[in-house]
Amino acid sequence: MDLSGILGNLFSGVSYLFTAEGLKTLVMFVIAGTLIYLAIKKDYEPALLLPIGFGAILANLPPVLETMMPSALGTAAEPGFLTVLFEAGIRNELFPVLIFIAVGAMIDFSPLMKDPSMIFFGAAAQFGIFATFLLSIVLLPFVLPAHQAADSNLVFRLASAIGIIGAADGPTTLYVANHFDLREFMAPISVAAYSYMSLVPVIQPPVIKALTTREERMIRMEYHESRAPKVALILFPIIVTLVAGIIVPMSAPLIGSLMFGNLIRECGVLERLSKTAQNELANLVTILLGISIGSTMVAQNFLRWDTALIMLLGLFAFVFDTAGGVLFAKFLNIFRKNKVNPMIGAAGISAFPMSARVIQKMAKDEDPYNFILMQATSANVAGQLGSVVAGGLIITLVSMLIK
Amino acid sequence: MNLGFVDGLYISALGLAGVFLVLTLFYVTIRTLQKIGAKEKEE
Numbered sequence: 179m180d181l182s183g184i185l186g187n188l189f190s191g192v193s194y195l196f197t198a199e200g201l202k203t204l205v206m207f208v209i210a211g212t213l214i215y216l217a218i219k220k221d222y223e224p225a226l227l228l229p230i231g232f233g234a235i236l237a238n239l240p241p242v243l244e245t246m247m248p249s250a251l252g253t254a255a256e257p258g259f260l261t262v263l264f265e266a267g268i269r270n271e272l273f274p275v276l277i278f279i280a281v282g283a284m285i286d287f288s289p290l291m292k293d294p295s296m297i298f299f300g301a302a303a304q305f306g307i308f309a310t311f312l313l314s315i316v317l318l319p320f321v322l323p324a325h326q327a328a329d330s331n332l333v334f335r336l337a338s339a340i341g342i343i344g345a346a347d348g349p350t351t352l353y354v355a356n357h358f359d360l361r362e363f364m365a366p367i368s369v370a371a372y373s374y375m376s377l378v379p380v381i382q383p384p385v386i387k388a389l390t391t392r393e394e395r396m397i398r399m400e401y402h403e404s405r406a407p408k409v410a411l412i413l414f415p416i417i418v419t420l421v422a423g424i425i426v427p428m429s430a431p432l433i434g435s436l437m438f439g440n441l442i443r444e445c446g447v448l449e450r451l452s453k454t455a456q457n458e459l460a461n462l463v464t465i466l467l468g469i470s471i472g473s474t475m476v477a478q479n480f481l482r483w484d485t486a487l488i489m490l491l492g493l494f495a496f497v498f499d500t501a502g503g504v505l506f507a508k509f510l511n512i513f514r515k516n517k518v519n520p521m522i523g524a525a526g527i528s529a530f531p532m533s534a535r536v537i538q539k540m541a542k543d544e545d546p547y548n549f550i551l552m553q554a555t556s557a558n559v560a561g562q563l564g565s566v567v568a569g570g571l572i573i574t575l576v577s578m579l580i581k
Numbered sequence: 582m583n584l585g586f587v588d589g590l591y592i593s594a595l596g597l598a599g600v601f602l603v604l605t606l607f608y609v610t611i612r613t614l615q616k617i618g619a620k621e622k623e624e
Contacts, residue, residue: 330585406618419615575591575592
């Protein structure tokens, strides 16, 4: 081989960047850089966006000459470390389940125990999931390639996963997408789910403001600080697992792991495990989950029209989930003597505890002495339950139809 | 099987109703647990 050939092979990565495929790679670097910027500069859910952004960089590095695959991804015969992580943690739904154990260990159901009526906001705020599911069924055939658009089973499966994005519940979205074998669409679905989750402080306030008056946002709600009885806190996760597992068996892995984490927290004899679940387990899985999701953002799978539509529909789902919760609260206020601050309804999504914090901040902006964090937290934890149940239901119903 | 919008409508209606049903059961669970907790406090 002559010297120019050796140099050409040695610096093949550089020459690759000047090809049409290389241009797509550069676009992906810009997208990855934006995610990292949002994580570091804007502090939007940095624990997720930073690993996702970095994973996207690794997945889009110029391919190794012999294999034509980035070395971080590898080939089918010799998978790279990102592929190994994806197969080990996302493909088999392990990471979502582990994250839910950690989240369960972080959740205090006491506020919900004190005012259980807040649980219905966790149901109402799932409205966007089903509205988006319907909209996706209509719109997806227009952007999918002809052979995929003609496959109504695929459209329904994809619409299910897109709808779940609205719950702002990353693990459940991954769970649904995985169950329906949507690997090709995993990148936009997971990126939409996790980036919108982190953009709760940006997306929710304008929607809430558009649907409520200042007077409504200033409604105060009474709350008496006290902890729920221990026996109730211990029995709750067990009964919820049994009820959800019997009525919606498909929700059992997620609700079971969420409630298992919560039982560790509340039982009072496993403090060490509870702390591990809340800290070490949550941190470890978040790192691996983020970088594995980022690894799905390969240019040829990501820079497509259906990605744009999935991102747009995901945003629609998120907005309509927020709107569903707020409008449900306003509807309840027609009948209630003690009015509910309708912003509480928006906390019925699953982004815990960020959504509750956003609602409290908005309430404080209108009235510095208005404290509705506990009610918002109640709706927020109810949203965790609601989104998992919705995920299980949509899997069950769609699976029944596409059989 | 070729699925259409009406099938989607059924899924959406049943899904949302199902979420409300299951969360209503959770509500009943909490109410019951509140009573158990109150009894325990009295004792």
